[in-house]
Amino acid sequence: MTYRAGWIHYTNVAPILDSLELPPSVTAITGVPTEMNAALLSGQVDIANISAVEFIRHADILEALPDFSVAVLGPVYSVNLFHTRSLARVRRIALTAQSAMSVALLEVLLREWGLTPVLERAEGDAESLLNQGYDGVLRIGDSALREWYGVAGPLTPQTTMTSLPNTGRGITVTDLACAWFDLTGHPFTFAVWAYRKDNPPPADLIQAMREARREGIGHLAAVAQRHAARLGLPERVVQHYLWNFRYHLEAPDRLGLHEFAAKAVPGHAELTFGPRPGRREEVRSGQR
Template identity: 50%
Template sequence: MYILGVPRYANTAPLYHFLEEGDGLAFRYGVPTELNRWLLEGSVDLSLVSSYFYLEHAHQLRPLPDFSVADLGPVYSVNLFHRIPWNDLKRIALTTESATSVRLLQYLLEADGIQAQYTPAQGGLELLEQYDAVLLIGDRAITTYYGLLSIIPESVHQVPNQIEGIRITDLSMKWFERTRLPFVFGVWATRRNAPPPPEIVRRLRSARSLGLGNLAAVAGTEAQRLGVPERLMQHYLWNFRYHLEAPDRLGLEAFAKAVGLPYPDDYWDV
């Protein structure tokens, strides 16, 4: 049985919504930090892994050359929620689900000359009673943001970044403002000595094509799962880049340089 590691986040759903288990394929769900560990341990064979983890372990891993979870501009689900201005932040509560988002936040703050203290913590906006800011990602970030909205914006130009005294800093947008590049949050990867069967890659590509071609159906399922409006979910999903194209690779290379990690360019041709 070939085990596929999958994060149960809405933004990855277009990649596997139409991918069926069976015929030698099984899913194992987890948050990015779990999936990263399982891939190295060998308890999953192919997994979506966070980009920072991939860059750290590039000598052990190989990415599929044409799969990513990336975006250009706002991502809407990697958000720093805070009551005081960005430049005044001192004490920050961090998600424990993803090292990539944490490292991106640290880089952006350091680039602006801000020295903050970071504490891993589980929770939501209630953490703002103890900390200047809280970093949330994925589904929790989406549902937290939706909980603050009084109306659903009709246009991307009407998406508020301050609601009821709470500021929302989108880290991907902050990255774009600094670099003018996409940010790659994750890639499909295998261990270097365990290439994926061509049939598995074919099924992944087919599922992605169906997912992107039927985005309304994917958005409807994810909106119902999270209890958010379908229109909000559809806008969220159409914002992503899933093919690791040249601009995305440039963004990944820039992130590697920003955090002091080597950038591997030996993509596996599958």
């Protein structure tokens, strides 16, 4: 029987997906986060690297691989709020429909900051929407990375790669993952690799994913070179972007995931993770 995968193939998962060779019994489709969230929940696919918030919201039926994630500790560069006023003065924000995760994170941060701007669905690049009258625009993924560089770049030989700029042409870019770290001190887990509890992935798929991740992380410069050309960005910017990511869902990432679950989806069901060798792992509400 064919096992069906749904991949969100942004650059941030290139170290896992670029060299992934699917077992003969597995097929795959690709799409944006909201499409793959819906595909997994409807049964169109059996596993997907879905938004962490959808995993939390549907924790009664979904389980996640115990050692795969898309997380960062600090800036992510591709989940950005572009704004022309200070955050306290932002009154109207355009939201992308491509990502439930980024919208949920923004809503949590706004509550924590005590801010109540109007949130509206609108698609388009950040500068176009700002010119249409929005004073804040939420952008995600590869487009957000390019648009951040369009605001903050070009980088010069004197630019330190440990503190990249976030302003230009009257626009400020607030990195939501960095804002989360400032708020909580935890990494932010954007995505997990989830599947229905009654239909776990075959062992050969998990092994192939682990081998692909090892290959990708071990050759990050080559991955960055390939994707820099596609994105139209300098190789060193893309490599810096990729080396920020945490792909193994380690203990700090789970702490951040739990913290976000408590803030974004109070009363959520227990989060469960597939077994590591010999045991099943769980994170219950209230555990640290």
